[in-house]
Amino acid sequence: MSEILKVRNLSKGNILKKISFEMQEGEMIAIMGPSGSGKSTLLYNVSGMDQADEGEVLLGSTEIVSLSEDEKARLRLSKMGFVFQQMNVLANLNLIDNIVLPAVHANKKQKRELYQRAQALMDDFHIGDLAERRVNEVSGGELQRACICRSMMMKPEIIFADEPTGALNQAAATDVIEAFLKINREGTSVLMVTHDSKVAGMCERILYILDGEIKGELKLGKYTQDDAKEREKRTSRWLNEMGW
Amino acid sequence: MKKRLILNDFKANKLVTISTCIFMAASAMLLGLSILLFGSLSSSIDSLMEEAQTPDFLQMHTGKIDEERIAFFSENRSDVEAMQISRFLNLQNSQLTIGGNSLINNMQDNGLCTQNHSFDFLIDAENNKIKPNPGEVYVPVCYKTEYGLETGDVMQIGTEKLSVAGFLRDSQMNSMMASSKRFLVNEADYERLWPLGSEEYLIEFKLKEGSDINAFATAYEDADLPGNGPTITYSLIKMMNALSDGMMILVILLASAVVLFISILCIRYMILTQLEKDKREIGMLKAVGISRKDIRSLYFSKYLLLSAIGGVVGVTAAAIVAGPLGTQIRELYGDAGNMSLIYALMILGSLAVEGIILLSVYRTLGKMEKMSAVQVLYGHGDFGKKKNLYLPIGIITAAAVFMILVPWNIESTISAPEFVTYMGIGESQIRIDIRQTENVEVSANAVAKEIEQDDQVLDYALMHTGSYKTVLPDGTSYNLMIEKGDHSRFPVRYIEGRYPDNVGEIALSILNSKEMNVNAGDTILVYKDLGDNLAAPVSCKVSGIYSDITNGGKTAKARFDTFDDKAPVMWSIIYLSLKDENHADTWVKDYQAKYSSLNDGIKVAKIADYITGTYGQTIRNIQKAAVMSVISACLILFVVMLLLLRLVIWRERNDSSLKKALGFTSADIKEAYLKKTSKYLLPGIAVGIFAGIVPGQGLAGVLLSSMGAYGFHFIINPIAVFVIAPAVIIVAAALATWVSLKEVGRIYAYECLRAS
Numbered sequence A: 001m002s003e004i005l006k007v008r009n010l011s012k013g014n015i016l017k018k019i020s021f022e023m024q025e026g027e028m029i030a031i032m033g034p035s036g037s038g039k040s041t042l043l044y045n046v047s048g049m050d051q052a053d054e055g056e057v058l059l060g061s062t063e064i065v066s067l068s069e070d071e072k073a074r075l076r077l078s079k080m081g082f083v084f085q086q087m088n089v090l091a092n093l094n095l096i097d098n099i100v101l102p103a104v105h106a107n108k109k110q111k112r113e114l115y116q117r118a119q120a121l122m123d124d125f126h127i128g129d130l131a132e133r134r135v136n137e138v139s140g141g142e143l144q145r146a147c148i149c150r151s152m153m154m155k156p157e158i159i160f161a162d163e164p165t166g167a168l169n170q171a172a173a174t175d176v177i178e179a180f181l182k183i184n185r186e187g188t189s190v191l192m193v194t195h196d197s198k199v200a201g202m203c204e205r206i207l208y209i210l211d212g213e214i215k216g217e218l219k220l221g222k223y224t225q226d227d228a229k230e231r232e233k234r235t236s237r238w239l240n241e242m243g244w
Numbered sequence B: 001m002k003k004r005l006i007l008n009d010f011k012a013n014k015l016v017t018i019s020t021c022i023f024m025a026a027s028a029m030l031l032g033l034s035i036l037l038f039g040s041l042s043s044s045i046d047s048l049m050e051e052a053q054t055p056d057f058l059q060m061h062t063g064k065i066d067e068e069r070i071a072f073f074s075e076n077r078s079d080v081e082a083m084q085i086s087r088f089l090n091l092q093n094s095q096l097t098i099g100g101n102s103l104i105n106n107m108q109d110n111g112l113c114t115q116n117h118s119f120d121f122l123i124d125a126e127n128n129k130i131k132p133n134p135g136e137v138y139v140p141v142c143y144k145t146e147y148g149l150e151t152g153d154v155m156q157i158g159t160e161k162l163s164v165a166g167f168l169r170d171s172q173m174n175s176m177m178a179s180s181k182r183f184l185v186n187e188a189d190y191e192r193l194w195p196l197g198s199e200e201y202l203i204e205f206k207l208k209e210g211s212d213i214n215a216f217a218t219a220y221e222d223a224d225l226p227g228n229g230p231t232i233t234y235s236l237i238k239m240m241n242a243l244s245d246g247m248m249i250l251v252i253l254l255a256s257a258v259v260l261f262i263s264i265l266c267i268r269y270m271i272l273t274q275l276e277k278d279k280r281e282i283g284m285l286k287a288v289g290i291s292r293k294d295i296r297s298l299y300f301s302k303y304l305l306l307s308a309i310g311g312v313v314g315v316t317a318a319a320i321v322a323g324p325l326g327t328q329i330r331e332l333y334g335d336a337g338n339m340s341l342i343y344a345l346m347i348l349g350s351l352a353v354e355g356i357i358l359l360s361v362y363r364t365l366g367k368m369e370k371m372s373a374v375q376v377l378y379g380h381g382d383f384g385k386k387k388n389l390y391l392p393i394g395i396i397t398a399a400a401v402f403m404i405l406v407p408w409n410i411e412s413t414i415s416a417p418e419f420v421t422y423m424g425i426g427e428s429q430i431r432i433d434i435r436q437t438e439n440v441e442v443s444a445n446a447v448a449k450e451i452e453q454d455d456q457v458l459d460y461a462l463m464h465t466g467s468y469k470t471v472l473p474d475g476t477s478y479n480l481m482i483e484k485g486d487h488s489r490f491p492v493r494y495i496e497g498r499y500p501d502n503v504g505e506i507a508l509s510i511l512n513s514k515e516m517n518v519n520a521g522d523t524i525l526v527y528k529d530l531g532d533n534l535a536a537p538v539s540c541k542v543s544g545i546y547s548d549i550t551n552g553g554k555t556a557k558a559r560f561d562t563f564d565d566k567a568p569v570m571w572s573i574i575y576l577s578l579k580d581e582n583h584a585d586t587w588v589k590d591y592q593a594k595y596s597s598l599n600d601g602i603k604v605a606k607i608a609d610y611i612t613g614t615y616g617q618t619i620r621n622i623q624k625a626a627v628m629s630v631i632s633a634c635l636i637l638f639v640v641m642l643l644l645l646r647l648v649i650w651r652e653r654n655d656s657s658l659k660k661a662l663g664f665t666s667a668d669i670k671e672a673y674l675k676k677t678s679k680y681l682l683p684g685i686a687v688g689i690f691a692g693i694v695p696g697q698g699l700a701g702v703l704l705s706s707m708g709a710y711g712f713h714f715i716i717n718p719i720a721v722f723v724i725a726p727a728v729i730i731v732a733a734a735l736a737t738w739v740s741l742k743e744v745g746r747i748y749a750y751e752c753l754r755a756s
């Protein structure tokens, strides 16, 4: 197994303080920590949306921090996927147009194939019937699954998710987390910020962040349905230790 | 509370506030400027014509004159207040130099006169009647700038010398469109120099107030008094005075209408965008029980304040700009009589402009009232639907192109060689005028013979003009000046029908056609002159109607053989073209030299020089206005696009940020904006070009028909219209787009994620 992501001494203002961690290909990691501890900031800096002050981020063999804005944008387009708590979409496009938006932008010639792929992904996540709906005509869980489809369009190496279930009710959250597990099983790495210990318990590893530093790590191994109860228990015990 | 809210709003929306204010100021300024210039022009002309006591009716006459018969006619008419016969000593331009400048290429009929006794005075800059001393000459003020003259310069007539003692304003002939220019000398000098020129008479009448000038003109003609020359009336003089500067003012007026339209449009869109932005706040205010009226008045008072500032700034700017633009008006026509009235009108006009804008603001604000608090809170409702801000960009681009093209097209039309055909002059390269000689017909025929044998000449046409009597359907007799010759060679512009191609056909100028109430296809009786006071009627079919402003605009055309008679030739014209147009300058010089030695009143000129001589003043003024409208159109487009694109970018900031997060670069987003802008800009340019040509032509046609040029079509300069104008607009638009799109670089990928 090789590393998909390697973060070394990443600093941003006084929010991130020399953060270092690695992520293996195909891994699914949860980041937890209290509000304001710098979890989102970490995602923005690792993915190159924000410009870190110091340190390095290796995506495969590419160092990101030192790239230009445009190079970072291109890398995000081709190798990364994103899912956010607020389910950011363009309000004046329908669901499927939102899903294909970045992919069509990257690859204008294969519009037709891309729409087919989008439809296939939507079918996978049980929102296949909603393709032509406007974004304010679907539920939060459906919209978030559409965002996952959007993030998967370019077959990214890694998906960054920032509290993807944060705005959803229990049932919708379960659908969404199942979607993540499915794409992870199919080989895509997932780095996910979450407040939900149940969700975190389904990940292979949990990093605990406090005041911009990684304060602890819990290794749970690959998720299987059988040990779900056991993992949940371990997770909450560990979180208690961390002062959650 | 209200004050603080407004002040905070200004601070929060600096760009929108400043732009609104600029639009309000620009609208007020341009209309104010038009009113100011127009008011001072017409008031200056009025006061000049009043001080100088311009005649109401004027008959030019070459040849013998029976003063007693004219006096008898005049004394027996109750409508005549005063009559005088003024002498005008026509000089050869080739014999004239002023301040070292030869007048050989001057297109005017220049001549000497003495100060009149009872009216039609030649006056100085302070409106004083000038009394020249022996050895002094007063020069028409229009030559002052044209030749850079100063008091003390020497005017030379052949070998005789006069000292330029000052400049005169001539209420009749100030305009370059009037084809004669009077130089004022002492009586003694006039008599001394008399042998150097040929004398003409201006038979002038001042009528009692309220008299019918047309009735008088008919009576004069019927009385068979001297009439060998054009007739000019007060209104024609006033029109010629007004036109050369009036055209510039009309262009500014047009620009001010366009700017007002753009301002209203922009302010409307700014308000709608602001309402869209303030949707929540408005909902809140409504929810807590503040009445709609109060909310509307809160917004409205902001615009009231802005329009007050804009109005004051605009009026002040107009007063400042009017200074340099009005220089020529003051120089030619003197100071306006009552400036306070004009200023009052200007302020009234600006108030009206602000009123119109505020009315539109009030109506736009009304859109907010239709929505209930709940609708607002839920984000539904009319203005919740986002306004397409590219649409006004397209519309304003079209307006800007229109604003640039109309003056350009007018300018290119007036300066085009064909334009003379609207004025009643054949389109040729060179024109030779034979006037004021002992026997016009003989010398014209001699010149024609010489030209016939010149192998540089490709084609020529000789025209003789004579005076004929005709009888109108109602039995009254009417004087016609008929230009006889081959009118197919260098035709003028026919509004209806065509040139007289057959024996027994006649073409009439539009003014004659209107006055005689005769149309193409009608038949009139014209009496030809068999000599010995015998006349024979010839029945003439009207073959066409053309536009003409030469010789008072009342002319007719026929073939030689229709009037093969003994009528004396008043003047002759030869139109000609050369095999090689490039030789025109030398050809003209050679012939000028040939005829300058003889005192035979032969004037040789290139048509191109004729145009600059006659319309140069007007063209220069329109060019001034054209430059102004290009600058203001570009400025307006720049400001408007900057503003609207900023609004678009601001409105879509969240979406752009999301796109960046998903991997779009700034360049990608800018490209999308650029494409969308072009999608509206380019059709806007196309619409503007179309509007500038087709409705613009109609508009300019109305203006030019007041100048006597009927049936007007634009003669456009395709490079200017299809290349330069779009290029200028695109540059202004590109600059605005480039500046606005810089903002895209300042949108960050994580913005949309942070904000919630």
Ligand SMILES: Nc1ncnc2c1ncn2[C@@H]1O[C@H](COP(=O)(O)OP(=O)(O)O)[C@@H](O)[C@H]1O
Residues within 6 Å of the ligand: A015, A033, A034, A035, A036, A037, A038, A039, A040, A041, A042, B754
């Ligand atoms: N737009 C911003 N500009 C500056 N500081 C911010 C901004 N947004 C959040 N912060 C600060 O950065 C720190 C980390 O925020 P964030 O990464 O969003 O925390 P988390 O996602 O862990 O809740 C917080 O102290 C917060 O106050």
Ligand SMILES: [Mg+2]
Residues within 6 Å of the ligand: A039, A040, A041, A162
């Ligand atoms: Mg966060």
